[in-house]
Amino acid sequence: MKKVFFSLLTASIVLVNGFALAGSAADEVTVSDAYARAVPPGQPNSASFMLLSNGSAAGHAVVAAQSSVSRVTELHTHTMSEGMMKMRQVEKIEIPANGTTKLEPGGLHVMLIGLTQDLKPGDELSLTLTFEDGSSSRILVPVRMLQMMMKQDIGGAGHGKMNH
Amino acid sequence: MRNAGIAAITLLLAGLLIWVTFYWNPASRERVHQALNIASAPKGGDFELTSYKGPISLKQLRGKVVALYFGYTQCPDICPTSLGYLSLALSQLSPGELAEFQGLFVSVDPKRDSLQRLKDYGEYFHPAILGITGSVDEIDDVVKKYGAAYQVTQSNSQMGYIVDHSADTYLIDRQGKLRTVLPHGTAPADVLAEIRKLLNKE
Numbered sequence: 001m002k003k004v005f006f007s008l009l010t011a012s013i014v015l016v017n018g019f020a021l022a023g024s025a026a027d028e029v030t031v032s033d034a035y036a037r038a039v040p041p042g043q044p045n046s047a048s049f050m051l052l053s054n055g056s057a058a059g060h061a062v063v064a065a066q067s068s069v070s071r072v073t074e075l076h077t078h079t080m081s082e083g084m085m086k087m088r089q090v091e092k093i094e095i096p097a098n099g100t101t102k103l104e105p106g107g108l109h110v111m112l113i114g115l116t117q118d119l120k121p122g123d124e125l126s127l128t129l130t131f132e133d134g135s136s137s138r139i140l141v142p143v144r145m146l147q148m149m150m151k152q153d154i155g156g157a158g159h160g161k162m163n164h
Numbered sequence: 165m166r167n168a169g170i171a172a173i174t175l176l177l178a179g180l181l182i183w184v185t186f187y188w189n190p191a192s193r194e195r196v197h198q199a200l201n202i203a204s205a206p207k208g209g210d211f212e213l214t215s216y217k218g219p220i221s222l223k224q225l226r227g228k229v230v231a232l233y234f235g236y237t238q239c240p241d242i243c244p245t246s247l248g249y250l251s252l253a254l255s256q257l258s259p260g261e262l263a264e265f266q267g268l269f270v271s272v273d274p275k276r277d278s279l280q281r282l283k284d285y286g287e288y289f290h291p292a293i294l295g296i297t298g299s300v301d302e303i304d305d306v307v308k309k310y311g312a313a314y315q316v317t318q319s320n321s322q323m324g325y326i327v328d329h330s331a332d333t334y335l336i337d338r339q340g341k342l343r344t345v346l347p348h349g350t351a352p353a354d355v356l357a358e359i360r361k362l363l364n365k366e
Binding site: 037039040041042043044045046047071072074076078080082083084085086087088089105106109111112113114145146147150151154 | 237238239240241242244245248249251252253255256281284285288289313314315317319320321322323326328329330331348349352353356
């Protein structure tokens, strides 16, 4: 009986984790606060943001991504130079050992190119992140409108502090 | 003979030193590049571009406070952030205040942004934001006047070309004068305060 219980438990763990085997990058990097930006109807591109936390003593990196709502998904970043915001594709997004990497507006993001549907607030999309060792994590990402997320910040003038 | 050799070498080194000090400038190419992209000081001024309703000029908007922003609709992050913050600020204005305000989103990507698309894009953020554009010459003229900058950049991304662009918001008073330059990321509450400042002036 005990044996059956354990094999069921093992099976359920394997099912829940999907490709993420113990010790893999997908297992050691957790994704939180993920959201994708709602865009106007007919808009071809959007971006997804999140916090990547690496609890292990080894550095990891996201090297590719795929989404359920775009033809192509790429990793991009922004830099400010010559007075311009320059968006560039990056090969990978590194998450240092025992550290975090934040994907946020104006910086690193997962770029959703060639949207196959409109992204409205309340929608949800599925995003698969592939790591340097080939392991991958599939996450559900809610679609949010920036303005709604910040609504409380503007109730009283002077409290609209926002870090970039 | 030996003295003459030393003198020659000294002269050569001195010459080299002078050349390095005054003429050798490895960064000069980059500086020229920058100077082409960024106007020295934004002066502002009148302009005429096109909206889905037809031509629109800054002169037509005398009496209103205008917020001017340069971008392109395929921009996945920077433009939606700037326009999102602006719309949040505008949501706090009274109908009376809104009647005296006009937001202008100038597309620096006229090749991909049609007038209809610009109309929809602006209104998605706020009905008081009008998407406008023009010929490359017309756009460059406005960009120069306001000290903005953009450049079309080829990329390996599946997105096709990318448009690098400045991300400041320019606030123009009721007389058509450029008054405030808000850097990218200025919090909605601060955008609101700056717009109100101009609305409260005659």
